[in-house]
Amino acid sequence: MSALAAREHDDGIEIRGISHRFPGTGREIPVLDSVSLSLAPGSFTCFVGPSGCGKSTLCRMIAGLEMPSRGEISVGGAAVRGPGRRRVLMFQDAGLFPWLTVRENVLFGLRLGNVARADAEAHALNCLRLVQLSRFAASYPHELSGGMRQRVALARALAVDEPFGALDAQTREILVIELQRIWQATGTTIIYVTHNVQEAVQLGTQAVVFTAHPGRVRAVVPLASLPWPRLPADAAVVRHVELIHAELREAIEQVEREEFDLGWHLAARAVPGRDRFDLGDGI
Amino acid sequence: MLSLGVTVLIWETGSRLALWPPAMLPGPGAVGQALVDMIGSQALPAALAQSLTLMLVGYGLAVVIGVPLGVVIHHVPALRRTVGAGLLGLQTLPSVCWVPLALLWFGANMRAVLFVILSNTVFAIATATAGALSQVPPLLIQAGQTLGARGWTLNTRVLLPAALPEIVAGLRMGWTFAWRALMAGELLAPTAGLGRLLQQGRDGGNIAEILATMLTIVALGLLVEMAVFARIDRRLRRKWGLAPV
Ligand SMILES: Nc1ncnc2c1ncn2[C@@H]1O[C@H](COP(=O)(O)OP(=O)(O)OP(=O)(O)O)[C@@H](O)[C@H]1O
Ligand SMILES: [Mg+2]
Numbered sequence: 001m002s003a004l005a006a007r008e009h010d011d012g013i014e015i016r017g018i019s020h021r022f023p024g025t026g027r028e029i030p031v032l033d034s035v036s037l038s039l040a041p042g043s044f045t046c047f048v049g050p051s052g053c054g055k056s057t058l059c060r061m062i063a064g065l066e067m068p069s070r071g072e073i074s075v076g077g078a079a080v081r082g083p084g085r086r087r088v089l090m091f092q093d094a095g096l097f098p099w100l101t102v103r104e105n106v107l108f109g110l111r112l113g114n115v116a117r118a119d120a121e122a123h124a125l126n127c128l129r130l131v132q133l134s135r136f137a138a139s140y141p142h143e144l145s146g147g148m149r150q151r152v153a154l155a156r157a158l159a160v161d162e163p164f165g166a167l168d169a170q171t172r173e174i175l176v177i178e179l180q181r182i183w184q185a186t187g188t189t190i191i192y193v194t195h196n197v198q199e200a201v202q203l204g205t206q207a208v209v210f211t212a213h214p215g216r217v218r219a220v221v222p223l224a225s226l227p228w229p230r231l232p233a234d235a236a237v238v239r240h241v242e243l244i245h246a247e248l249r250e251a252i253e254q255v256e257r258e259e260f261d262l263g264w265h266l267a268a269r270a271v272p273g274r275d276r277f278d279l280g281d282g283i
Numbered sequence: 284m285l286s287l288g289v290t291v292l293i294w295e296t297g298s299r300l301a302l303w304p305p306a307m308l309p310g311p312g313a314v315g316q317a318l319v320d321m322i323g324s325q326a327l328p329a330a331l332a333q334s335l336t337l338m339l340v341g342y343g344l345a346v347v348i349g350v351p352l353g354v355v356i357h358h359v360p361a362l363r364r365t366v367g368a369g370l371l372g373l374q375t376l377p378s379v380c381w382v383p384l385a386l387l388w389f390g391a392n393m394r395a396v397l398f399v400i401l402s403n404t405v406f407a408i409a410t411a412t413a414g415a416l417s418q419v420p421p422l423l424i425q426a427g428q429t430l431g432a433r434g435w436t437l438n439t440r441v442l443l444p445a446a447l448p449e450i451v452a453g454l455r456m457g458w459t460f461a462w463r464a465l466m467a468g469e470l471l472a473p474t475a476g477l478g479r480l481l482q483q484g485r486d487g488g489n490i491a492e493i494l495a496t497m498l499t500i501v502a503l504g505l506l507v508e509m510a511v512f513a514r515i516d517r518r519l520r521r522k523w524g525l526a527p528v
Contacts, residue, residue: 063429064429065425065429083428083433084429087429089425095423095425095426096426097423097441097444097445098524099444099445099447099522100444108427108430109430112436112440113431142523156430
């Protein structure tokens with residue numbers, strides 16, 4: 001899972017007509033097909049969809065680490081042409097630098113941004129406090145648990161200059177509340193990829209459900225009208241969870257159906273024609 | 284340590300019992316005496332100083348040329364395919380094979396020995412560095428890029444530190460290469476180093492002297508290996524959270 005954030009309050013993300021095929025894989029079905037989305041500045045968008053539908057690929061494109069075959073992405077009005085500090089992707093497995101301490105990892109982006117040493121140190125410490133890891137500032141990444149590493153990666157993303165947020169859901173250790181607190185405190189535009197629909201409804205201002213093979217937008221579910229705080233038992237929360245679940249189930253069943261069809265198709269071809277004939281004759 | 288003691292014991296007993304002609308393989312006592320004599324006559328310390336100086340200059344140059352060369356090879360795909368493969372081939376060439384060429388090009392002097400060291404070590408270090416860089420996880424490079432590192436900063440702040448343990452492994456191998464090349468060079472070119480002492484021992488038929496010199500070479504190699512490389516390696520691995528080898 002990955003999450004992504006635009007750094008400035010006023011940075012919305014426009015995704016227009018993205019189609020993508022990985023070159024040289026020889027597969028006919030594109031990974032993404034005509035995906036268009038509009039993420040308002042300061043919004044919190046949750047991506048849900050079957051495994052392999054292209055959620056991570058789309059995030060990598062917004063981060064500028066992958067170029068789409070067709071379509072364009074712009075952040076804060078500027079087209080994405082490569083990786084840059086306005087958009088930070090938080091990677092599934094943290095991507096911390098093992099040769100730097102927790103504190104130095106968080107300082108990395110700050111120092112590249114020519115922030116004065118003392119200011120950078122203070123800011124880094126603040127970011128570590130946000131993820132409750134200031135006591136581990138002098139530890140090395142390999143001395144932390146997986147969830148703690150995720151939180152350091154979050155602090156590192158937060159630290160790059162102004163407000164910042166980026167998260168990962170697969171490790172359950174980043175609490176929903178923590179994520180929400182950070183988003184509210186920073187006003188950052190966040191994309192959060194999760195398989196947990198409940199979490200998506202409790203966190204998001206909108207949820208996007210994808211289909212797989214090819215990855216398309218199946219539904220955009222607005223959630224901004226739901227009042228805070230959102231408790232799992234709230235009627236509106238429950239209703240939206242069910243709604244998104246239904247969409248997601250459809251998308252997953254579609255994948256299963258295709259797999260099934262493909263299976264039949266292959267099985268039929270695997271049987272030589274004459275055998276089938278003989279068999280039929282014998283019956 | 285224990286096995287060393289046992290070896291010396293067997294060696295001593297063997298020569299006392301005259302299991303082999305003492306002239307061919309003198310006992311530890313005789314070799315020790317030769318060692319003391321050579322230190323006393325200043326022959327060994329002078330040779331040692333000479334060899335170490337050559338080694339430090341040669342190895343230092345090899346590192347200074349080899350590491351940047353490896354970085355360049357890594358970054359230029361065309362070079363990686365052509366030069367990279369060529370270097371790998373050159374590495375299979377034992378260091379002694381460079382000696383005749385070196386003697387003809389530079390004459391029988393220290394520059395020839397220096398050339399023998401460089402010809403081997405630079406390539407070993409360059410290929411090891413290029414290999415180390417190509418094994419840096421893309422995730423770390425991308426993390427660096429999204430945090431704003433590119434070009435020079437990406438290289439110095441992300442790529443090189445990430446590859447450091449592997450680069451050091453390459454430098455360690457380079458040291459062994461350089462040490463062997465030095466001895467090969469000194470044996471054949473008339474410098475005043477340890478290799479020269481071996482040669483003099485041969486000319487004078489003094490086997491105890493030869494053995495004493497060989498022991499010194501082994502001891503020195505081990506010392507650098509343990510006092511420098513093993514220590515750096517251990518420290519890096521601990522810090523990087525890698526398993527010790
Ligand atoms: N570098 C690549 N080369 C070729 N195909 C790729 C590459 N990266 C991803 N894919 C393919 O693109 C599709 C989408 O992958 P992606 O990682 O975006 O899925 P995802 O939605 O994040 O899935 P998950 O929920 O399992 O993480 C997959 O079918 C995958 O096989
Ligand atoms: Mg993914």
